Each structure stands twice: as C-alpha cells, then as structure tokens.
Amino acid sequence: MDPARGNVLAIDLGTSGPKVLLVDAAGRALGHEFEPVELLLTPDGGAEQRPDDWWSAIVAASRRLLARGLVPPEEIVAVACTAQWSGTVAVDRSGRALHNALIWLDSRGAPYMPQLVGGWPQIDGYGLIKALRWIRVTGGLPGHSGKDPVAHILWLRHRRPDVFSSTHQFLEPKDYLNLRLTGRFAASIDSIAAHWLTDNRDLARVDYDPALLRLCGLDRGLFPDLARAVDLLGPLTPQAAAELGLSERVQVVAGTPDLHSAALGSGAIRDYQAHLYIGTSAWLSCHVPFKKTDPLRSITALPSAIPGRYMVVDEQECAGACLSFLRDHLFFADDGLGGGPPPADIYRRFDALAAEVPPGSRGLLFLPWLNGERSPLDDRRLRGGFINLGLGATRGQMVRAVLEGVAFNARWLLGAVERFVGRRLDPIHIIGGGAASALWCQIFADVTGRTIRQVARPIEANARGAAFIALVALGYLTWDDVSERVEIDHTFAPDPAAEAVYGPLFREFHAARRALRPLNNRLNRAL
Numbered sequence: 001m002d003p004a005r006g007n008v009l010a011i012d013l014g015t016s017g018p019k020v021l022l023v024d025a026a027g028r029a030l031g032h033e034f035e036p037v038e039l040l041l042t043p044d045g046g047a048e049q050r051p052d053d054w055w056s057a058i059v060a061a062s063r064r065l066l067a068r069g070l071v072p073p074e075e076i077v078a079v080a081c082t083a084q085w086s087g088t089v090a091v092d093r094s095g096r097a098l099h100n101a102l103i104w105l106d107s108r109g110a111p112y113m114p115q116l117v118g119g120w121p122q123i124d125g126y127g128l129i130k131a132l133r134w135i136r137v138t139g140g141l142p143g144h145s146g147k148d149p150v151a152h153i154l155w156l157r158h159r160r161p162d163v164f165s166s167t168h169q170f171l172e173p174k175d176y177l178n179l180r181l182t183g184r185f186a187a188s189i190d191s192i193a194a195h196w197l198t199d200n201r202d203l204a205r206v207d208y209d210p211a212l213l214r215l216c217g218l219d220r221g222l223f224p225d226l227a228r229a230v231d232l233l234g235p236l237t238p239q240a241a242a243e244l245g246l247s248e249r250v251q252v253v254a255g256t257p258d259l260h261s262a263a264l265g266s267g268a269i270r271d272y273q274a275h276l277y278i279g280t281s282a283w284l285s286c287h288v289p290f291k292k293t294d295p296l297r298s299i300t301a302l303p304s305a306i307p308g309r310y311m312v313v314d315e316q317e318c319a320g321a322c323l324s325f326l327r328d329h330l331f332f333a334d335d336g337l338g339g340g341p342p343p344a345d346i347y348r349r350f351d352a353l354a355a356e357v358p359p360g361s362r363g364l365l366f367l368p369w370l371n372g373e374r375s376p377l378d379d380r381r382l383r384g385g386f387i388n389l390g391l392g393a394t395r396g397q398m399v400r401a402v403l404e405g406v407a408f409n410a411r412w413l414l415g416a417v418e419r420f421v422g423r424r425l426d427p428i429h430i431i432g433g434g435a436a437s438a439l440w441c442q443i444f445a446d447v448t449g450r451t452i453r454q455v456a457r458p459i460e461a462n463a464r465g466a467a468f469i470a471l472v473a474l475g476y477l478t479w480d481d482v483s484e485r486v487e488i489d490h491t492f493a494p495d496p497a498a499e500a501v502y503g504p505l506f507r508e509f510h511a512a513r514r515a516l517r518p519l520n521n522r523l524n525r526a527l
Contacts, residue, residue: 005075008470009065009246011058012258012463013083013173015039015103015280018054020061021463022070025476027485029460030070033061040100045146045380045527047105047371051089051097054173055180062244078251079181079236079244080470082462083174085257086194088152090167095179099163102152103173104281105317105371107380107527109151112158113144116216124296130215135293137209138196140300140313145372145380149195150216169224174255181240181252182233185224188254192226193302193313200291203308229256229305230473253470256305258462259283263304263311265465266429266455267486269479274417274425276410276444276452277461278434282319283375284413287311288421297376297416305469306479312417314375319406320434322368322384323350326402331395351439354400359446359498360505361397363388366405367512372527376416379517381524387512403440404502407447408509414448427451427491431461438490446498447506456487 006025011018017036023029035057040048066073086104089097102108119127125144134141142148146155149170157164171179172191179185189206192198197216199209208220227233231254235241241248255261259277263285266275274286288310293300301310318325327350328334332342343349365387372380386393386401418425428450434440435458445452455461468485471477477485 005077006471006474006476007071007076008078008080008467009062009076010463010467010470011079011081011177012261012466013054013058013081013177014258014462015084018058018061019460019463020058020065021460021467022065023464023467023471024071025471027464027468027471027477027481029457029464031065031068032460032463033065035061045107045110047103048100049103051101051176054177058177059243066245073246076246076250078253078470078474079246080253080466081174081177081181081255082258082261082466083172083177085172085191085259086148087173088149089171089173089176090156090163091169091171091176091179092166093168095183097176098166099156099160101173101176102155104147106152107146107372108159109155110144110146110380110527112154113142113146113151116150116154117142117144126295131295133211134196135295137199137201137212138193139200139291139293139302140196141295142196143298143374143378145374145378147374147380150197153218167222170222171224172257174257175224178233178252178255181236183237184233186227186233186254187224188229188256189226190229190260190303190305191257192223195223197223198226200303203303206303227254228307229254229260229469230307232473251474253473255466255469259285259313259315260305260311261462261465261469262431263287263465264468264482265461265463265486266431267483268429269306269483272421272423272425273429275429275431277432278319278406278430278440279432280319280321280324282316282406282410283314284410284417284428285312285314286421286425292420294416294420297420298374298378299376299416299420312420314413314417316375316409316413317373318368318370318384320432322366322370322402322406323347325370326399347437350399351437353396354403355439357394357396357400360501361401361404364393364397364401365505365509365512366401367509367516368402368405368409376413381521381527382517383520383524403443404447404505405509407443408506410444411448411506412510414450425450427453429453429455431455431458433459441490441492442495445492445494447502449494449499451494452492453488454490454492456489
C-alpha cells in the first residue's frame with residue numbers, strides 16, 4: 001500500500017448536519033466542511049429529519065472539500081461514516097426512505113413501552129423476568145422514554161401502519177448512509193446494540209436473539225445482517241461515486257455510531273481512559289473489560305467499534321443544545337421583535353460575556369433538561385429552566401449559568417459512571433463543539449474536580465474516529481497507533497477556589513431537580 005494514496009473521506013452525521021473530514025494515511029486531518037440540516041420538532045415529542053436532506057448535505061460538503069484540492073480525488077481509498085445513534089429510518093427494498101427519520105430525540109413511542117417492558121413482578125416499571133432476559137443477553141433494555149429504536153418502530157406500527165407494512169428494513173442513520181453509498185443493507189454490531197435485540201455476550205458471535213424478537217413482535221427480516229465496524233462493505237455504487245466525485249473503486253467501511261467514534265477520535269481508547277463529549281447532546285464514556293449494566297441509572301457496557309472490546313454507554317439529552325436554545329429562542333429569536341440573525345462568532349461572544357461573571361453566576365442556576373433526560377435518570381418529562389432569576393440578572397450571568405448547568409449535569413453523570421466502573425476517572429479528554437471553549441473546559445474541570453484534557457480540533461473527533469476505523473481496516477494503522485495520533489491542545493486543572501463555590505451549588509442543583517420533578521410530571525403528563 002502506498003501511504004501517499006491512503007486518504008479517507010470521513011462523514012460525521014450530527015443532529016445539526018454532517019461534517020466531512022479528509023484524513024491522510026497517518027491519521028492527520030487535512031481539512032473539513034460542514035453543511036446544516038433542518039431538525040423537525042412536533043408538540044407531541046416528535047423529532048425528525050429528512051434522510052434525503054442528510055444525503056444532499058453530505059454531497060454538498062464533500063464536493064466543497066474536494067474542490068479545495070487538498071488531495072487528488074483518485075488518492076482517496078475509503079469512505080467511513082459515523083452518525084447520530086439510536087435513530088430509525090424505514091426503507092423499502094430499493095433503499096428508499098418511506099418516512100422521515102425518527103432521531104434519538106423522538107419520544108413518541110413512550111406510550112407503547114409499558115406493555116412491552118412491563119409485567120409481574122415489577123421493578124421500576126419493568127417486568128422482572130423480561131428485564132433479566134434483556135440485561136443478560138443484550139446488556140441493557142429499552143428505556144421508558146420511548147427514544148430507543150424499538151420504540152420508534154412501535155410508534156410507526158401503531159401510528160403509521162402504512163409505513164410499517166411497506167418497510168423492508170429499519171436502519172440506524174449510519175447504516176442508512178452506508179446503504180446510500182454501497183447499496184448494501186447492513187448494520188454493525190455496535191450500531192444495532194441500542195435496539196436491544198442482539199445477544200452481546202460473546203463479541204465474536206453477536207446476532208439477533210429470537211426470543212427478544214418474538215417479545216417485541218418483530219420479524220428478523222426487518223433488520224439488516226450484521227458486520228463489525230472494521231469490515232469493508234464494498235465499493236461505492238456508480239451513482240454514489242458520481243455524486244461525491246470519487247472513484248467507484250473507493251471502499252466503504254461499516255463504521256460506527258457517534259458515541260463509539262468519539263472514543264476513538266478522543267484518543268482515550270485504553271480501558272478506563274475517559275472522554276467527555278459536548279455537542280448537541282453529551283456523554284461520558286470509557287472502554288471497559290467487562291459486560292455490565294446499571295438499569296437504574298441507564299448505564300451499560302455494549303460492544304465497542306474495536307473488535308472484542310466493550311465500552312460504557314450513556315447519554316445526556318441536552319448540552320450544546322442549551323446554548324443553541326439560548327441563542328435562538330431568547331437572544332436572537334426570529335419572531336419579528338428585532339432580534340435579527342446571530343453573528344457568526346456568537347459562541348466566542350458568549351464566552352466573553354460569561355468570562356466577566358464569577359464562578360457560580362451569582363447564584364443563578366440553570367437546569368439543562370430541555371428534552372427530558374436519559375442518564376443517569378431516564379425521564380422524558382423532566383424539564384429545565386433558570387432558578388433564582390432576579391431583575392438584576394445579566395445576559396452574561398445567563399450564559400455562564402447555562403455553561404455551569406451542563407457541567408453540573410456532567411458531574412452527576414460522572415459520579416454514576418465512576419460507581420459503574422469502580423474507580424476514579426482522571427484525567428478526562430474533552431471533545432465536541434463545546435470543547436472548543438477554553439472557558440467551558442475550565443468550568444468542567446472546576447465543577448467535576450477532574451483534570452480536563454482539551455483534544456486538538458475537538459469538533460473533528462467523531463469524523464477522525466471514523467477515519468481511524470477505515471485506516472485500521474485497510475492496514476495503514478493499528479489500534480495501538482490511534483492514541484498517538486491524537487494531540488492535546490491544553491490541560492485544565494481544577495481551581496480550588498472555584499471548586500469551593502461549585503460544591504454547594506451542585507447540591508442545590510440536585511435539590512432543584514428533586515423538587516421540580518413531580519411538577520414536571522404533572523405538567524407534562526401528555527408526553
């Protein structure tokens with residue numbers, strides 16, 4: 001193999017849109033492009049995106065990237081995808097999407113979960129016998145929130161029977177992109193895991209579990225055949241190659257969901273090396289040498305993108321989405337009242353405002369549960385907001401309170417994950433768009449009391465992780481090489497003075513959650 005020709009086009013389909021990254025054979029990022037896509041929200045808890053929008057955005061971003069002449073297109077040998085996880089695309093036999101994608105935020109399947117997971121004797125809403133079967137075989141079980149793919153599928157079966165009856169297979173977003181690229185219906189053992197239908201006890205022989213399929217009333221044929229993340233699915237179809245401007249000889253690797261690719265792109269790939277991802281959502285994860293589940297806190301260990309390895313899986317619903325909400329609904333709302341469009345450097349300006357406010361935001365608290373929560377509490381009705389808001393509050397206080405509120409939530413999750421793995425996680429690599437903020441990195445260090453290592457070019461981490469999978473699959477790199485290819489821009493140590501402020505506020509953060517949860521459940525009873 002010629003390393004000069006071993007370039008990879010990596011596609012990271014986030015909720016806000018796809019980032020496309022060009023990576024050379026040594027794992028160095030050469031350049032990236034981004035194209036936004038629309039998020040469609042409905043009052044009943046729906047969250048959808050158009051699969052054709054995904055593809056159009058990928059083509060547009062890829063074309064722009066290739067037009068920059070960073071490498072000749074003929075020197076690109078592979079395409080690797082990663083994407084938002086726990087979504088559902090219903091497709092017919094030709095691969096055409098029959099409905100908008102139901103993404104990870106969609107909770108409309110919640111009403112159908114009690115019948116599926118309930119039973120006697122019951123613990124925390126789960127029938128004990130069913131729960132034990134699910135956990136023993138898969139490592140987890142469907143959440144009450146209705147945001148897992150099996151809940152999406154049940155919603156389609158009950159509310160859109162026309163779509164359900166016409167569906168050939170249900171695909172994860174990443175696997176739908178691979179279908180567009182190769183014409184092949186396939187899922188990786190890590191992407192399919194959130195369906196809670198596969199036996200993950202032996203990572204060398206992961207397959208669908210017939211008993212769980214029967215329990216859900218679903219046929220095996222509705223789901224794709226399984227591969228490993230490092231397996232090659234085949235070359236680009238002539239149509240995909242022409243649209244992207246690549247050779248038909250370019251290989252497509254099976255790839256992995258965003259949580260898994262983030263671990264690789266963060267460089268924290270050894271057991272118990274933790275990374276914190278701050279994007280639209282957030283998670284705190286690490287690889288572990290065991291299969292284990294904490295159903296009370298919605299934390300589990302599932303197959304990693306690295307063959308034969310498990311990793312901790314959890315998720316916080318809203319992180320960067322809280323800043324986006326502040327930007328779009330409070331500061332620059334498009335409602336005719338004169339807010340106008342936000343400036344291109346709005347997040348830099350947010351940082352500047354927040355930096356003028358002392359730690360603790362002068363007692364202003366923000367609760368980040370704008371769309372419920374998954375972990376360490378699975379509650380779709382939980383809601384957020386400002387606490388202790390007074391007439392003297394400034395916009396700087398509000399911005400800093402949002403940054404701190406997301407960090408308090410991360411500290412809550414960190415405690416649950418550390419109990420899960422049985423050890424202190426320190427240092428923690430931080431990635432995602434939120435990690436580009438030095439101020440936010442310092443806040444995370446001060447709130448969690450952990451050393452935070454800011455990964456270089458953190459917004460590229462997911463796509464970089466996908467590219468690493470392709471480079472390992474094609475023999476250009478080994479897994480031992482991966483962590484050495486990831487640079488650290490800056491290390492943030494906790495400030496004792498700030499820690500002293502955040503400790504009591506963290507306790508009040510929890511007190512507010514406990515006090516407001518019954519109110520949230522009453523107000524959001526219809527969800």
